[in-house]
Amino acid sequence: MNRKPKSLLKSAVALSVANALVVSAAYAQEKDQQDIEKIEVTATKRVTSIQEVPLAVTAIGGDALVDMQITDILSIEKAIPGVTVASFGNNPQVILRGAGSAGTTDIAVPIYHNNMYLPTSGQALAGYMDVERIEALRGPQGTLFGRNTFGGLINVITKKPDTEEFDFGVAATLGDYGLQKYEGFVNVPLGDNIAFRLTAADEQRDGYVENINNPDGDLKDSDYTYVRGQLLFTPTEDLSINLTMSHWKDTGNGSLNWAYKAAGIPLDKNDPTKINAIDGYLDPRMGVYEGCAGEPDRAGGRSQAGNVCTGDASASIVNDPRKIDYDYTPIRELEETAVYLNVDWEVASHSLVLNAAAFDYEAINLMDAEFSSMASWVDGTYGTTKSKQVDFTISSLFDGPLQYTFGVYHFDSQDPDNKSAYLFGSLTESWYAYAGATPETPSWAYWNNEGRGGTKSTALYGQATYALTDKLNVTAGIRHTKDDRESQGSNSLGWGNWEDHLGPDLPTYNYDGKEVERGEDSNTDYRLGVDYDVASDVMVYASYATAYIAGSTDLATQKLLDPQTNKSFEIGFKSTLFDGDLRLNGAAYNAKYEGLTTTAFIEQGDTGVAVATQVPGGSINSRGIELEGFWDVTEDLVVDFGVSLDMSEYDEFIVGAGNLVWNGEAPIGAETINGAHVFVMDGENTPYTPDMTVGVGISYFFDLGDMGTVKPYVHTYYNSGYMTNRAPVFFGEQDAYAKVDLSVKWQSVDGDFTVQAYVNNATDELIQTYTEILSRARVAYDYAAPRNMGIRFGYNF
Template sequence: MKMKSHILFKTTIAVAVANAIAMSSAYAQVKAEKKIEVIEVSATKRVTNIQDVPLAVTAISGSDLVDMQINDVMSLEKAIPGVTITSFGNNPQIILRGAGSAGTTDIAVPIYHNGMYLPTTGQALAGYLDIERIEALRGPQGTLFGRNTFGGLINVITKKPDTEEFSFGGAATLGDFGLIKTEGFVNVPVSENVAFRITAADEKRDGFVENINNPNGDIKDSDYTYVRGQLLFTLSDDLSINLTASHWKDTGNGSLNFGYKPAGIPLDKDDPTRINAADGFLDPRFGVYEGCADGSPDRPGGRTVSGGNVCAGDAFATIVPGARTIDYDYTPNRELEETSFYVSIDWEIAEHSVMVNGAMFDYQSINLMDADLSGLASWVDGNYSTSKSKQLDVTVSSLFDGPLQYTVGAYYFNSQDPANRSAYIFGSLVESWSGYAGATPETPSWASWNSEGRGGTKSTALYGQATYALTDKLNITAGIRFTEDDREAQSADPLSFDDSAARLGPTLPIRSYGTREVQKGVDENTDYRLGADYKVGENLMVYATYATAYIAGSTDVTTQTLLAPQTNKAFEIGAKSTLLDGALRLNAAAYSGKFEGLTTTAFIDQGDTGISVATQVPGGSILSRGLEIEGFWDVTDALVVDFGVSIDMSEYDEFIVDAGNLVWNGTAPIGSETISGSFVYVVDGEDTPYTPDMTVGVGMSYFIDLGDMGTIKPHVFAYYNSGYISNRAPVFFADQDAYTKLDISVKWESVDGDYSVQGYVNNATDELIKTYTEIFSRARVAYDYNSPRNFGVRFAYNF
């Protein structure tokens, strides 16, 4: 398989280069009057034309976000070549160039907000509102950005106050599933040097997944509010200070903690008394692997985790039809809330730019859901967490003319707040044989083995990056970053199994600390970047770069030090060209990297409860290789085409995936191996999860001039995905087949551009896509799926 990947990679590069040369030659004969708008980005911490940045960067303007119906992080993948986003409860995960697919102890592809690192992925669920642009930097960015830029980063940049003129705008969106969304802004110049801007939104929508048992328990809904206030002080032409405060809260039912849709038990086709996750079939029931009392040979499973009996024909032991239909009794208890403060100081002095950016975040979440995924009142599980953090980033960049340009800086991050706690929660709603005396649906009995921990990271870094012009065409770049990470963690004291009264709800149990030692560890690391870029002509630049990035390891309980970090060493070569007299922007990048020191997730079974708790164990390495092409073409004055292509051949290099949840009665699942007494899958050479071999996105817009009546712009976006596996283990039921999604919109805009009406249909082909596959204890399989087809109309004024 590795040989095949190498051949495919070399062939792909050869074809891409040949095509690029052919296209260049052809386009040189074509003339076009219209030129593409220059896009400036801050990817190198200095504002630069995107075509002059020797990195793979995608920039999406705020207006494009609106036109493409990209409302939050979950819909970003269609605009960024190579990006896949998977849903995992309240924690979306971005996979880019293989990073984030498996084995990191922290976020592998983080979200930044105005240059500030968001320490939890749940914070990225805040909607995109009043956005200037989004910058996606692909590949490791370890020398200039704060934390964990393992495979790249997404930087969301909001619009700032304007001291020039008073302005306001708003929009209302109505759609199916009962969607009602309102949003708007007001910009007020207080004086010629002071202005403030207030932005707010409110959204309510019914669930995409219907609960036929409990109408209040529909999931994947929305109940969301957001407000952001900014105050800008322009003290002089060279000095400005921007202060920002924001608050958002989401009280919708959201998603489950893992997969929401039970799918069945993987059984062997020839021997249905055995688990076969390699090439078996899914017996469509949410039961457990236990024989029927009558010894029926064709139905090896009998009892569900909730007590329903498959053999006796219990309705609660079966799965209701429909991928977006559930029959849970429990109404989810979910709430996400964040308050944040930012300060940004921009000062030009002595031919240098001094940027000071600071932020404080206070984020908390709770997610309590139906654990047995049935209509029986039995178990609930979930998690809660609090994340308080603060950070400061100071950079000094040269502004003078000359062959040498540089940026130096210092970074500080601290999440070691005593209030930062996170926990897995499990509780019974009924009395049972396993020690939940007194439990009722209104007063759950919380499991004695529930886990809670507290801790955080303190990180400091010094960094610098310089570019020197050897000639007017050739530049060389070198960067370095030294980081020290100090991590600490402590587990809460266990709850008493014997004291059942102390474990009764309805509020969550209060945990104490003191008997367990605080785990501490310090690690130091140095990241590098070396690169060169060469201007072949006025409209063509080629570049090559080598870059590293790292994520600090977890704390070792025994040695009280940090385990070896996860590292990425990556090469990238690319070309950026502007053709057709400026009408076509065509960029390409080929990359190769190796992730090492990765961990994998194993699940520890909690006895007879049928519930498992995740733990991190040493894993292995991943090889990342691929090619990305993106372009924007003003074909005519009326027709615009944008496109992105990603070819990704990321694969496990050395990796072991635990198979424990597919084990029953000590019998190894078919296709697994035994190592140190544990059943595992050795997945060396297999494709990494959520990394399709190819994705292609093509958008087309056509402008129809109506004269005094304004313009109409139909827009079609087609996205092809070659398919992927949605679990780390090589199991047949996690395969996601190839698919093509289609988004359609039509927008009318007035002559002055102030008024607009946009109708849209997202996922017009109503594709059903696995975004996550969960294997619960005792071989039970459940899926999470994407959003269904949905449509609406957006009415806007100046927004």
């Protein structure tokens, strides 16, 4: 095998960005190449080595994504210190440094694709194919990036066309659960200054969750296609124009609307006729909780899922968390078409960059609502999000102590076709407003209605860095944003005219007499920072930064409510030690989130009755430490690691008891304020924020001479546990766990052919990603994927 001399390798590594959590797979593959390509990031809207960026940034190369089996947003947390992904239905939510754990009216840690903001969390479910790198920016990025970078952002950057040579690659992955995944790319130069790149993938996989009643209703499966075409035009050496169009569609059953696994009802150990969500037990069934006749120690009751007291099979719950007993075959379809334009022009010692995008995303999710084998109720959501955005920046390129970036950003999702609704329907005819319903033609609930609206946002921003000395730099940034939000609710379907309520098509709503509610607000965010080169390979830095999310529209005043804000301090260091063999980066932060939506009580006129509602006023304190690094122990042994200590907690926050209230009685552990039952969460840990996570990856190269190389890789991830619900309920606790991923990859001498066998979650940990409390105090869970394994065959890909 051909290797570079060790001294040359160290020099390249010292200059390279490699990730703060530089995953061993990406770096190790680069060791075998004649020239180690310098991986850089655009975290500051200019191409910079990650070791020179005075921010907490993690970059994961495309090869590393493949080697670590990071295929989408749901599997990314093991590579980024402090990240947790809450997942339910079609709504993955990234929680970082406490941001996104509670109380925001929009995405708190958004996903960007090629520097463009994805306005709905469902769009982040697109898989990672032909990716150059992923950049994770931790902490608020309010001065440079488009929208809602409240606690940070994750930017997925795809590979671009190459005008130099024709190239192609293919890969096939086969695995358990019937996995068949095929992907590939082709790069075609069409002349000296124009090239085309096509990327495509198709994935089929059976469900991780078996439906013992209806095999067509297995959950957590995959039926996914993706295609992306790019056209690059470089009329001069200083000007490039890249046009991209992508389309993906997922018609798998996925998960249910809220959570897929019915778990039971939380009852008091001493009195099973009472709800106790604090230290009770889960009675494994769906239904209300009055005791069975003649069985005072056995909770029972009648519900839409049957009567457990009389032994109805549909009223019971399958104990296996990866098995369900539901009758309904889900209807689910996610589809996105996106167009991107990137223009990069270097002129007069400046870089002018135009990024623009238009998204058309549609989602429908219709699922079993009563979690049983009875043909009874269904519920779900549907929505359309059409949006467009433009980001234009001017950045300095000349030599000198002052470097700056100025820009303007505009986002618009106020398309009249942007509609969404929660749906509820019956599959059986009944006296209660479901005339004519059958499993083939559900009757939609008369109280269903639809909403439409969107946001326009315009921002002017700038950030500059000035070198006071050869070692000391100061940075200042500012961004002024103006937001306009509008919303409009439709009329309900109404009582009567039952034939108009029947499916299978989705109902059509009218907006007659309904006014458009609109609110406007503006905000200014800041960044102040300083960094100092202690030595040629050690930098320390400190920064203060803010970010915000626009408030929702007040229905009474038609103005935007106060926004959610983040004021964050960060200190950190970046170092390259042991002659380039060890790169060690760390950061400590203290963030204050304010204006979070919390429960309050509004008195209704002169009645003296207070009604619970969501208003700004909640707050969270977040403090923590992050450490990450990469150690080239020997020429063949590589270790990567990441550690996060997170002390996020509610400062002032109230969570309504909501569906835990039954017969007007407060559940045990709740307080009663102004007649409403709530949990006061002040000082409690925020959900999805484990006190500690530790990830360690170890790989070793075996040189087989003319037969290539073999590289085994072991990644161990420890999580100290966290809450999966905002309330302090015992059934929302995810205990500490340790998860192990294994892989071994063979690579030919020329590097073209690879065979990789892998086992994800080899310890088969049962990991809660979400806990939902449904009506009548019913509890349901969502879980991450179980142990799964496969083998990937690749050529140049």
